[in-house]
Amino acid sequence: xxxxxxxxxxxGSCDKCxxxxxxxxVFKKSQQLNYCSICAEIMATDGLHENETLASLKSEAxxxxxxxxxxxxxxxxxxxxxxxxxxxALGQFVMKTRRTLKGHGNKVLCMDWCKDKxxxxxxxxxxxxxxxxxxxxxxxxxxxxxxTWVMACAYAPSGCAIACGGLDNKCSVYPLTFDKNENMxxxxxxxxxxxxxxxxxxFTNSDMQILTASGDGTCALWDxxxxxxxxxxxxxxxxxxxxxxxxxxxxxxFVSGGxxxxxxxxxxxxxxxxxxxxxxxxxxNSVRYYPSGDAFASGSDDATCRLYDLRxxxxxxxxxxxxIIFGASSVDFSLSGxxxxxxxxxxxxxxxxxxxxxxxxxxxxxxxxxxxLRVSPDGTAFCSGSWDHTLRVRKTSFHFxx
Amino acid sequence: xxxxxxxxxNIAQARRTVQQLRLEASIERIKVSKASADLMSYCEEHxxxxxxxxxxxxxxxxxxxxxxCVIL
Numbered sequence: 001x002x003x004x005x006x007x008x009x010x011x012g013s014c015d016k017c018x019x020x021x022x023x024x025x026v027f028k029k030s031q032q033l034n035y036c037s038i039c040a041e042i043m044a045t046d047g048l049h050e051n052e053t054l055a056s057l058k059s060e061a062x063x064x065x066x067x068x069x070x071x072x073x074x075x076x077x078x079x080x081x082x083x084x085x086x087x088x089a090l091g092q093f094v095m096k097t098r099r100t101l102k103g104h105g106n107k108v109l110c111m112d113w114c115k116d117k118x119x120x121x122x123x124x125x126x127x128x129x130x131x132x133x134x135x136x137x138x139x140x141x142x143x144x145x146x147x148t149w150v151m152a153c154a155y156a157p158s159g160c161a162i163a164c165g166g167l168d169n170k171c172s173v174y175p176l177t178f179d180k181n182e183n184m185x186x187x188x189x190x191x192x193x194x195x196x197x198x199x200x201x202x203f204t205n206s207d208m209q210i211l212t213a214s215g216d217g218t219c220a221l222w223d224x225x226x227x228x229x230x231x232x233x234x235x236x237x238x239x240x241x242x243x244x245x246x247x248x249x250x251x252x253x254f255v256s257g258g259x260x261x262x263x264x265x266x267x268x269x270x271x272x273x274x275x276x277x278x279x280x281x282x283x284x285n286s287v288r289y290y291p292s293g294d295a296f297a298s299g300s301d302d303a304t305c306r307l308y309d310l311r312x313x314x315x316x317x318x319x320x321x322x323x324i325i326f327g328a329s330s331v332d333f334s335l336s337g338x339x340x341x342x343x344x345x346x347x348x349x350x351x352x353x354x355x356x357x358x359x360x361x362x363x364x365x366x367x368x369x370x371x372x373l374r375v376s377p378d379g380t381a382f383c384s385g386s387w388d389h390t391l392r393v394r395k396t397s398f399h400f401x402x
Numbered sequence: 403x404x405x406x407x408x409x410x411x412n413i414a415q416a417r418r419t420v421q422q423l424r425l426e427a428s429i430e431r432i433k434v435s436k437a438s439a440d441l442m443s444y445c446e447e448h449x450x451x452x453x454x455x456x457x458x459x460x461x462x463x464x465x466x467x468x469x470x471c472v473i474l
Binding site: 064084 | 412413414416417419420422423424425426427429431432433434435436437438439440441442444445446447448449451452453454455456457
C-alpha cells in the first residue's frame with residue numbers, strides 16, 4: 001500500500017469542528033464541504049452498522065469482485081480475433097526512418113506532436129526540452145529545466161506553448177516565442193504541484209487546462225492561468241505512470257495506468273473512477289485510446305500490450321509473443337485503429353494488427369530502449385524517442401497486399 | 403498512530419472500496435461480439451484514409467528525402 005499523500009490546497013476552518021486545519025473536500029448528500037482530515041475519517045465511519053466490521057466489509061468487497069467477474073464473463077461470448085477472421089489479413093509493411101532527430105545529450109524520455117503535424121517537443125534525462133521541426137530537423141526552441149529526468153512533456157493545442165515536468169514534482173508551462181531577445185525560461189509558469197515526480201501531462205481540448213499524473217498515486221486537473229487545482233483523482237494504489245484523454249467526441253473521460261497494474265477510467269467532472277481493469281501482471285507504462293474512444297490499449301512491463309473495450313467492460317485482446325520478453329514502454333494507434341505501434345525495452349518497435357492480434361512488422365534502428373512513441377495527428381508518420389538520445393520519424397513506404 | 407485511528411482508517415478504506423465496487427458492478431455492458439463488430443467496422447470505415455496502413459505515394463510525402471539537382 002503506497003503512501004498516498006493528499007494534495008493540500010486549502011487551509012482554513014473545518015466545517016465540522018471549526019478548528020484551523022488543512023482541509024479536504026468531502027461530499028455529504030452531494031454538497032461539498034471542507035473537513036479536516038480527522039473529521040473526514042470520522043464521517044467515513046459515520047452510521048456504521050453494528051455488523052459492518054472490517055471483516056464483513058472485506059468479504060462484501062470480495063463477493064462484489066466475484067459478481068463483477070461473473071457479469072463480465074456472461075457477455076464474453078466470443079474473442080475479438082475470432083470475429084476478425086473474416087477481415088482481410090494485412091500484408092507486408094516497409095516502414096522507413098525518414099528523419100533522425102539528434103541533439104539531446106541524454107536519454108529521450110517523452111515526446112509529443114504539435115497539431116500542425118510537423119513540430120515535435122521532446123524531453124530528456126539531462127533536463128533539456130527541445131522543440132523540433134520534423135520536416136527540416138531544425139531545433140526551433142530549447143529550454144533547460146532546473147531538474148533532471150523530465151519524464152513528461154506536451155504540446156498545447158494552439159501550438160503556442162509546451163508543458164513539461166519530472167523530478168521537480170511540478171508541471172511547468174512555457175509559452176513559445178520566436179523573439180530571439182526573449183528568454184523562454186523567464187516566462188515559465190508553474191502550474192501543477194504534486195508530492196512526487198510528474199510522470200505524464202496532457203493539455204485538455206484547450207490551452208487553459210492541464211491533466212497530470214504523478215508518482216504520488218494521483219492524477220489532477222489544473223487551470224493553467226491561475227495554477228488552481230480543479231479536480232483530483234484518487235484511487236491508484238501506487239505511482240501513476242501514464243494517462244490519455246478520450247477523443248473529444250466521446251466526452252470528458254480519461255484513462256490512467258499505474259504501478260498497481262490497474263488501468264482506470266475517470267470522469268473528469270466528478271473525479272470518480274468509472275471503470276477499472278486489472279489484468280496486467282506488472283506496471284502499466286502506457287495507455288492510449290482507440291480512435292473511436294470505445295476502447296483503449298495499454299503497454300506493460302509484463303511484455304504484453306492489451307486492448308480493453310469500455311462498453312464490454314473487459315479485456316478483448318492480448319498482443320504478446322513468447323519471444324518478446326521485455327516490457328512495452330509506449331503504445332499508439334494508427335489513424336484507423338487497425339495498427340498498434342508499441343515500443344519495447346529490447347530496442348525494437350512491434351507493429352500489431354489490432355483486430356487479428358498478430359504482429360505485422362518489427363522495426364529496428366534504435367540503439368537503446370524505446371521510451372516514447374506517438375503517431376502524428378494526421379496519421380502520416382510516427383515518431384519514436386529512445387534512450388539512445390535520438391528520435392526517429394518513420395513512415396510506411398510500401399504495404400504489399402497479401 | 404493509535405490503534406483506534408488505524409482501524410478507523412482501514413474501515414473507511416474498506417467502505418470506499420465496497421462503494422467503488424458497487425458502482426463498477428452496476429454499469430451497463432454490451433456483449434463482446436457487438437463491441438468487436440463495432441471496432442471492426444470503425445477500422446474498415448477509416449482504413450482508406452490511414453496513411454500508415456496504405457502507404458502514401460512519394461509525391462505527397464512531406465518527409466521524402468530531397469533529391470539534389472543534376473545538371474545534364
